[in-house]
Amino acid sequence: MREEVLTMGKRARQAAHHMAKVGDVHKRKALEHMALNIEGAEAAIREANDKDIRAAVAKGLPAAKVDRLRLDAKVLEEMACGLKEVARLSDPVGEITRMWTRPNGLRVGRMRIPLGVIGIIYESRPNVTVDAAALCIKAGNAVILRGGSEAFHSNRCLADILRRSLVETGLPEDAVQLVGTTDREAVLDLLKLEECIDVMIPRGGEDLIRFVAENARMPVLKHYKGVCHVFVDDEADPDMAMRICMNAKVQRPGVCNAMETLLVHAGIAQRFLPPMAEAFRAAGVELRGCERTRRIVADCAQAVEEDWYAEYLDLILAIRVVNDMEEAIEHITRYGSQHTEAIVTGNFERAHRFLQEVQSSLVLVNASTRFNDGFQLGLGAEIGISTSRLHAFGPMGVEELTTTKFIALGNGQLRS
Amino acid sequence: MREEVLTMGKRARQAAHHMAKVGDVHKRKALEHMALNIEGAEAAIREANDKDIRAAVAKGLPAAKVDRLRLDAKVLEEMACGLKEVARLSDPVGEITRMWTRPNGLRVGRMRIPLGVIGIIYESRPNVTVDAAALCIKAGNAVILRGGSEAFHSNRCLADILRRSLVETGLPEDAVQLVGTTDREAVLDLLKLEECIDVMIPRGGEDLIRFVAENARMPVLKHYKGVCHVFVDDEADPDMAMRICMNAKVQRPGVCNAMETLLVHAGIAQRFLPPMAEAFRAAGVELRGCERTRRIVADCAQAVEEDWYAEYLDLILAIRVVNDMEEAIEHITRYGSQHTEAIVTGNFERAHRFLQEVQSSLVLVNASTRFNDGFQLGLGAEIGISTSRLHAFGPMGVEELTTTKFIALGNGQLRS
Numbered sequence: 091m092r093e094e095v096l097t098m099g100k101r102a103r104q105a106a107h108h109m110a111k112v113g114d115v116h117k118r119k120a121l122e123h124m125a126l127n128i129e130g131a132e133a134a135i136r137e138a139n140d141k142d143i144r145a146a147v148a149k150g151l152p153a154a155k156v157d158r159l160r161l162d163a164k165v166l167e168e169m170a171c172g173l174k175e176v177a178r179l180s181d182p183v184g185e186i187t188r189m190w191t192r193p194n195g196l197r198v199g200r201m202r203i204p205l206g207v208i209g210i211i212y213e214s215r216p217n218v219t220v221d222a223a224a225l226c227i228k229a230g231n232a233v234i235l236r237g238g239s240e241a242f243h244s245n246r247c248l249a250d251i252l253r254r255s256l257v258e259t260g261l262p263e264d265a266v267q268l269v270g271t272t273d274r275e276a277v278l279d280l281l282k283l284e285e286c287i288d289v290m291i292p293r294g295g296e297d298l299i300r301f302v303a304e305n306a307r308m309p310v311l312k313h314y315k316g317v318c319h320v321f322v323d324d325e326a327d328p329d330m331a332m333r334i335c336m337n338a339k340v341q342r343p344g345v346c347n348a349m350e351t352l353l354v355h356a357g358i359a360q361r362f363l364p365p366m367a368e369a370f371r372a373a374g375v376e377l378r379g380c381e382r383t384r385r386i387v388a389d390c391a392q393a394v395e396e397d398w399y400a401e402y403l404d405l406i407l408a409i410r411v412v413n414d415m416e417e418a419i420e421h422i423t424r425y426g427s428q429h430t431e432a433i434v435t436g437n438f439e440r441a442h443r444f445l446q447e448v449q450s451s452l453v454l455v456n457a458s459t460r461f462n463d464g465f466q467l468g469l470g471a472e473i474g475i476s477t478s479r480l481h482a483f484g485p486m487g488v489e490e491l492t493t494t495k496f497i498a499l500g501n502g503q504l505r506s
Numbered sequence: 507m508r509e510e511v512l513t514m515g516k517r518a519r520q521a522a523h524h525m526a527k528v529g530d531v532h533k534r535k536a537l538e539h540m541a542l543n544i545e546g547a548e549a550a551i552r553e554a555n556d557k558d559i560r561a562a563v564a565k566g567l568p569a570a571k572v573d574r575l576r577l578d579a580k581v582l583e584e585m586a587c588g589l590k591e592v593a594r595l596s597d598p599v600g601e602i603t604r605m606w607t608r609p610n611g612l613r614v615g616r617m618r619i620p621l622g623v624i625g626i627i628y629e630s631r632p633n634v635t636v637d638a639a640a641l642c643i644k645a646g647n648a649v650i651l652r653g654g655s656e657a658f659h660s661n662r663c664l665a666d667i668l669r670r671s672l673v674e675t676g677l678p679e680d681a682v683q684l685v686g687t688t689d690r691e692a693v694l695d696l697l698k699l700e701e702c703i704d705v706m707i708p709r710g711g712e713d714l715i716r717f718v719a720e721n722a723r724m725p726v727l728k729h730y731k732g733v734c735h736v737f738v739d740d741e742a743d744p745d746m747a748m749r750i751c752m753n754a755k756v757q758r759p760g761v762c763n764a765m766e767t768l769l770v771h772a773g774i775a776q777r778f779l780p781p782m783a784e785a786f787r788a789a790g791v792e793l794r795g796c797e798r799t800r801r802i803v804a805d806c807a808q809a810v811e812e813d814w815y816a817e818y819l820d821l822i823l824a825i826r827v828v829n830d831m832e833e834a835i836e837h838i839t840r841y842g843s844q845h846t847e848a849i850v851t852g853n854f855e856r857a858h859r860f861l862q863e864v865q866s867s868l869v870l871v872n873a874s875t876r877f878n879d880g881f882q883l884g885l886g887a888e889i890g891i892s893t894s895r896l897h898a899f900g901p902m903g904v905e906e907l908t909t910t911k912f913i914a915l916g917n918g919q920l921r922s
Contacts, residue, residue, distance in 0.1 A: 107839060111863055184862065190884055196873055198883050203865055205895050284719075288895050303700075309725055309896040330918040337920040423523060445913050446600065447527055449619055457612055457916030466921065467614050467912060468606055479621050479704050479909040480725040481897040493895040496883060497861050500873030502746040504753040505882065 095279040098234055098267050099286025102207040105264040106232035110204050112261065114181035120259040121177035121224055125170040127255045128220070128248070135161055138247035139216070146240055158214050159241055169220045172471065176224040179470045182489045183230045186497075196503045200494040204230035206288035208491065209280055210473075211236045211302055213294035216244035222291075223252055223266045225473050229491035232265045234287065236280060238294075239272035281306040289481075293474055311482060311490075313475045315401040316346030316429035318459045321418040321444070323435035324357030330456065331434040332366055337458040338432065340373045344403045346475065347430050347452075347462040351398060351408040353418045356382070359411045363387055367409075375405045382411035398425040415440050419447055426450065428477055430462040451477060451484035511695040514650055514683050515702025518623040521680040522648040526620050528677065530597035537593035537640055540671040541586040544636070547667055551577055554663035555632070562656055574630050575657055585636045588887065592640040595886045598905045599646045602913075612919045616910040620646035622704035624907065625696055626889075627652045627718055629710035632660035638707075639668055639682045641889050645907035648681045650703065652696060654710075655688035697722040705897075709890055727898060727906075729891045731817040732762030732845035734875040737834040737860070739851035740773030746872065747850040748782055753874040754848065756789045760819045762891065763846050763868075763878040767814060767824040769834045772798070775827045779803050783825075791821045798827035814841040831856050835863055842866065844893055846878040867893060867900035 128135070139161040146156045182202050189199035208226050210233060212218045219235055226233035237245040249268035256263045269276050281290065284307040291311045292302035299312050320338055322331045338349035354362060359382065367377060367387040377383075378393040390409070397408040398421070412418045415433075422431050432454040433444040441455045452462040462485065464472025469487030476482040482490040544551070555577040562572045598618050605615035624647050628634045635651055642649035653661040665684035672679045685692050697706065700723040707727045708718035715728050736754050738747045754765035770778060775798065783793060783803040793799075794809040806825070813824040814837070828834045831849075838847050848870040849860040857871045868878040878901065880888025885903030892898040898906040 110865060192882075192884055196877065201861070206865075304723060307720060309894065311896075327918075333918060333920060341921055441915075445617070445915075449523075449526060449622075450911065452912040452914060454914040455916060457914055457919040458921050460921035461612065461914060461919065462912070466608075467914070468608055478725065480727075481909075483909045484912045493897075493899045495866065496868040496878070496900045498868060498870040498873055498877060498883070499857075499861075500871060502743075502749060503873040503877065504749060505757055505874050505876035 092279050099283045101264040102232040102234050103286050105262040106206045108262045109230050109232055109265050117228055118177040120256055120261050121173050123259050124252055124255040125173035127251050129170050131251055132166055135247050138243040141243040142241050161244055169217055172221055173224050176228050176471055179488050182492045187494060194503050197499040199497050201497050202492045202494050205491055205493055207232045207286055209234045209287040209290040211292045213238040216241040219245045219248045222473055225471055225488055229488045231491055234267050236269040242272055284308045291474055311476050313477050315427050317350045317401050317427040318347055318430040319351050319353055319422050320349050320432045321353040323440055324355040325437040326434040328362050334434055334458050336369060338460055339407055341460055343405050347459050349459050350402055354411050356411050356413050359386055375407050377407055377409060379409040383409045430459040432459050508695050515699045517680040518648040518650050519702050521678040522622045524678045525646050525648055525681050533644055534593045536672060536675040536677050537589050539675050540668055541589035543667050543671045544586050548582055551663050554659040557659040558657055577660055585633055588637055589640050592644050592887055595904050598908045610919050613915040615913050617913050618908045619911050621907055621909055623648045623702055625650045625703040625706040627708045629654040632657040635661045635664045638889055641887055641904055645904045647907055650683050652685040658688055700724045707890055727892050729893050731843050733766045733817050733843040734763055734846040735767050735769055735838050736765050736848045737769040739856055740771040741853040742850040744778050750850055750874050752785060754876055755823055757876055759821050763875050765875050766818055769837060770827050772827050772829050775802055791823050793823055793825055795825040799825045846875040848875050
């Protein structure tokens with residue numbers, strides 16, 4: 091296996107050298123061609139997908155998991171649309187982000203270039219195969235994909251279509267490669283290929299991400315959990331605060347940017363919490379409050395220390411009443427995951443300070459935490475959300491799949 | 507030990523929360539105060555330094571190594587000047603690098619924030635203690651320093667002065683901490699502190715850097731070797747090319763941005779190489795050439811495969827004659843270290859293509875490779891040169907010790 095993975099790595103490196111020089115017109119054509127080929131291969135894709143589905147059912151996988159594997163007509167159409175959208179994004183490669191002149195006349199600048207070879211290790215959903223590859227290609231990279239065993243046939247079929255599309259548009263097929271086995275050994279081999287893979291992006295459960303982070307020799311862009319907070323200040327518009335909290339908790343509770351803990355200023359708690367709690371209960375949300383919350387909200391369960399750390403990903407909410415914004419920020423700093431926090435307030439000074447002092451990947455004023463997403467923030471697409479601070483912090487779009495090199499234009503400058 | 511390192515990590519995290527909120531006036535004052543305190547403590551510093559020097563001599567360290575340990579009046583003055591220069595750099599923290607408005611009216615931007623806690627593991631030179639700490643502080647971070655055993659007393663004395671200066675200017679002393687022992691166990695413990703240290707920067711020999719890269723759980727900003735190339739095109743001005751090559755090789759041969767391999771276009775080799783070789787020999791440079799070079803340059807040694815990979819860090823130069831720029835770029839891609847490459851040419855098209863296609867941390871046209879340095883490129887100061895592509899590629903200044911978070915300003919936006 092080691093040998094096979096090494097060969098893939100070397101091929102990826104070669105392909106990356108080629109891809110770095112490809113112009114945007116050519117990359118757009120390839121991505122649009124991928125979309126056409128996926129639309130044209132619906133029967134073959136669904137046949138491969140059926141194999142995975144049948145195996146998953148036979149293995150006794152829970153229905154929700156089986157469902158996430160399914161490539162029906164709607165998912166395939168979304169895939170093709172996604173490819174066309176990525177094709178239309180503006181090309182980050184070659185952009186000169188800044189340029190300045192030194193006293194000796196040397197003109198120095200920074201130019202955006204692809205990262206090189208990107209490794210993506212993911213579980214379950216086969217659409218990642220297409221979405222992730224598209225973004226890597228757009229940014230001029232080569233990609234090595236290693237999907238989960240449950241989606242093996244689907245991933246294989248999709249990767250073959252992407253590779254064929256590259257060849258048909260005159261690009262190197264090895265710009266997209268899928269690891270041919272699903273055993274864990276292959277993952278370990280990949281994680282040691284620091285000379286061939288410039289960055290590894292794990293996508294999946296916390297176990298997978300920790301495994302990758304602990305074993306990778308190359309840099310890892312990773313996303314642990316999202317314990318997101320909304321702080322309702324005493325100068326908040328209560329109606330706006332209720333709408334934002336409801337949206338942040340209920341609109342899609344199973345995702346990383348959903349609110350998990352609500353912090354309420356003591357000055358508004360008496361007014362705000364009773365109707366808010368009623369609305370949450372009507373929406374089926376289980377509430378777990380601090381002592382002060384329980385004095386205001388009848389029949390609220392007692393929150394224990396673990397609740398403040400919890401990423402429920404479910405219709406459960408922890409609630410705490412705090413004396414002021416300082417206490418709210420302290421709570422966020424202590425228990426939060428640096429993912430997404432929002433303040434609802436009409437007070438300029440506090441909005442300003444919350445924005446400055448809360449060090450999460452997205453900090454919002456008067457808007458729902460659910461906006462922490464590449465599409466929603468205007469990046470066009472995303473390959474994940476980084477909660478570590480190096481290179482990228484927050485949603486990663488096509489630009490985060492590039493880096494910058496320095497360039498210098500001289501007329502004979504020497505160092506003295 | 508594990509316990510002591512963990513305590514340092516937690517203190518650093520606390521200090522980092524504080525430092526992130528400190529305004530630039532305050533940070534400047536602290537850095538200028540450090541400079542004053544170093545100037546005022548010359549006797550104590552030299553006393554501590556003498557202990558290290560005596561131990562190094564007793565241990566039989568080579569004279570060059572002993573010399574690098576020495577903190578004489580000149581080095582101390584440079585340290586103080588460095589502190590004042592860093593104090594005057596513009597503060598990157600809080601800068602909003604971009605802002606845009608989404609169709610729903612949400613205003614989204616990116617704001618520069620400190621990285622948090624930075625770990626620096628270094629060898630030998632005690633001035634790193636001061637230079638590195640200053641840059642970390644300026645960028646609003648806390649830093650944990652782990653210096654080499656040879657400079658133990660010097661580092662301890664300097665770190666104490668920095669910590670005292672922080673306290674005297676009302677900042678948390680734990681923004682600068684020095685690991686109190688020099689055993690390797692402590693390094694391993696540090697490398698596992700991913701929850702407390704956001705990034706690790708190793709500075710020293712290749713062994714140290716590999717050890718850190720292989721064992722760190724947090725991201726690492728690292729610098730392997732610099733196998734730097736100059737390509738002399740057939741449309742180069744021969745005099746300019748000679749001056750640039752001489753500067754790149756001879757001005758300071760022992761550093762990472764010195765030229766190690768010279769690539770010469772076949773169309774200019776007959777004219778260019780004989781006087782160039784003569785000039786190199788006059789400067790004491792040993793030449794190792796390819797077959798074609800040896801046909802032009804008398805008494806040139808034969809370069810073998812390893813020479814193309816070599817970082818000599820000495821007055822030795824590998825020379826290869828290539829048919830065209832494509833062959834030069836292929837050579838650089840195959841044997842280079844992505845550090846620094848220069849082209850000397852009067853041809854616009856080739857200059858343009860070389861700039862685009864060579865993927866090194868600094869690519870120059872008509873200037874010496876020796877400019878790959880934070881001061882020379884105008885970053886004000888540097889904490890090292892990164893040859894890996896994530897987060898930073900090339901010299902790292904104060905801005906590279908920050909990251910950006912997303913901010914969003916709304917008036918009640920919800921996700922639908």
